[in-house]
Amino acid sequence: MGWHRWRVAGASAVALLMIAGCGGAGNDVPAAKKPLKVVGQFEFHSLDPSTAGGVFTRLQVAETLVDADVRGAPKPGLAETWAASADGLSWTFTLRPGALFHDGTAVTADVAAAVLNSAQGKAGTPLATVPLKAISADGSSVRVDLTEPFAPLPAVLAHTSTQILAPSSYGPDHAVTQVVGSGPYKVAHIQQPADIELAAFEGWRGEKPAISEVTYQAVGRAESRALMAESGQSDVTFGMDPTSLQKIKQSRNLDIVDVTLPRTILLKANAGHEILGDVQVRRAISLALDRESMATALLRDPEMAATQLFPPSLPDWHQASATPLEHDQTAAKDLLAAAGWLPGSDGILERGGKKFTVSLRTFPDRPELPILATAIQAKLKELGIALEVKVGNSSEIPAGHQDGSLELALFSRNYALVPDALVTLAGDFAPEGGDYGPMGWNDPALTSALHVLASGNDAGQAAESRRKVTEILQTQLPVIPVAWYRQSAVVNTRVEGLVLDPLERSWRLSDLTWKK
Incomplete structure (x- = not known):
């Protein structure tokens, strides 16, 4: 099709604005003839469904x-x-x-x-x-x-x-060399890892997409995505950071659409670690987190402070009766002292001549993660914990799980990757743990409760089994909830009809129309 694609990942704001200033070549083209320009944070390094993530289902291919x-x-x-x-x-x-x-x-x-x-x-x-x-x-x-x-x-x-x-x-x-699906859009061109061009599939027997051409571009930096939205280089933009959203709210040409997701930002702790294996230490770390302040100041959404692992958007799993996770710095210090951790001459906690120094891995694909990691680092420093934050590639977290080098990790976990959260939980909390579940930890009672639920033979005890799962996780904290998650997309006012899917299965681009 020869559609022109802007490559802006890593570009400076000045360069991007220069692009925007000279990007009016297509402005005289009737809207119905233009491709819908979608920008997001997710690159795709593989075409295989098992490793490509959800990009081709999100795009309805x-x-x-x-x-x-x-x-x-x-x-x-x-x-x-x-x-x-x-x-x-x-x-x-x-x-x-x-x-x-x-x-x-x-x-x-x-x-x-x-x-x-x-x-x-x-x-x-x-x-x-x-x-x-x-x-x-x-x-x-x-x-x-x-x-x-x-x-x-x-x-x-x-x-x-x-x-x-x-x-x-x-x-x-049998390697996947091209993506030939059956959805309302077909792939016209792919350039890994960041660009896809789509066209409406003429053989689709459902309702035909109103917009027949779509481009998707993965852009790594949140600032670049925001500039693309503001300059009109993107029609629909995903993966916006809270600061950019506040600025975009002032724009008359852009709308913000959001939905609460069954996703939780959490700290994964290596429970096989010589320090983090102590449940009292994990509880102290949890108590040190001022979740409400972080959600208010960094996520700009105090309702997203996580009081338990499962957000209200998972009504079958969220337990209103659960004792909420709280912020109590004094109680955290008392727990650490009881575990033998006392301040050294430099203020860093010590026990048996060993300093309390651990590392935390996170990644920038979700722009809120690095800033939350910095806030966590500051709160733990108040306790006397020296936390080294390493911002790298998301693949370093499962790799660290597999080779045993991971200590702490900050990431977001979608408990509806499979629409029934039970499937994700059974994988994450299996006895051997999971890449995005516990590390060096298992609980036979939790394993049994999940197995009974999966069998379907719970004889009306499903609610009690789910309550037991929450109670165990709330007490043992093999993963430490930090915040729940609200997904936002920025939509140019020339586009109508975007409704976000809380399960993130589809971006529903076939429902969109150009404003008349």
Whole structure:
């Protein structure tokens, strides 16, 4: 298509404004003929559904067998109906008739079963954790046989790693070489890791997108994304930092759309660490956090101060009766003193000749994380804890988990990556821990409660099992909640119809229209 793309990641504000000043070449083009310009923070270094993240489902290029509504309840995707056998060991997913891939080939049960069999063999994907016996084609249906009942299976088949791609997507070694999906938009051009051009798919049998061309650009710096929104270089901009949002609120050409997400910003502590393995130390760190002040000053949203791991946007898991996490610096100092940590001559806590020095890893993809890390560093310094903040790549957190070098990490965890939070929790809090779950910690009672929930045989005790999970996590603090999360997008007033998905499965670009 030859659409012109601005490359601004890392550009200075001056350079960006120069671009904006000379960027009017397309202003005389009727709106209906322009591509919708979308900017976000997520790069994609792989095309494989298991490692590309959700970019191709967010852009409505690829579909999964099952979709989900805004509350996480399953709804039809490529499968229009599904049912489980009486014993819960066999599920049948009947495909939507007439569905086509972007290369014109039919979406068949054979293709879908082959894709899912490939996905379940890839470590780290939710499907790999399901007690699978076999996945096969049965006429126009996909049949999934299990070794034991697993109630949240439909939610797993809504995860982005299970997106169904056409056989033409794969090379000779079965590596994904192009993304040929079945959604309302098809890929016209990709330049990894930051640029995608889309066109409306003429074979889509649902409601046709009102805007037929879309560009997506990943831009790493929040300041650059904000400048692109302000200068009109972006129509829809995701991943805005709180400071930029305050400034943008003054603009008459930009609107802000937001939604509370089932996502929590948390501190992951290495409970196998010689210092952090002490639950009293983890409780002291939690007590040191002035969550309300951080949420007010840094996130500009005091309601996002986390009093427990699960936010109110997860109503089945959020426990109104739970004793809230609080800020109490005196109590924190008392806990540390009881654990043998006393101030040294330089003010840093010491025990047995060893100073209380730990490191915290975080990353800038979500712009609020580095500033929250700095605030946490300041609060822990008041206790006498020397915290070294390392801002790097997000991949360093799972890598540090795997090699044992991680001490503390600050990141945000979306508990609805799979629409049923139970699936993510079962992976994160498995006995061996998870890349974004506990490290060096497990609790048999918690493991048992999650297993009972997954079996679907809880005999009406699901609410009690979820309460028990929250109680254990609130007491042991293998991960320390910091803040809940509100997603915001900046929308140019020339665009109408954006409604954010709280599950972040789709950006719903096909619903957008140009303002008349």
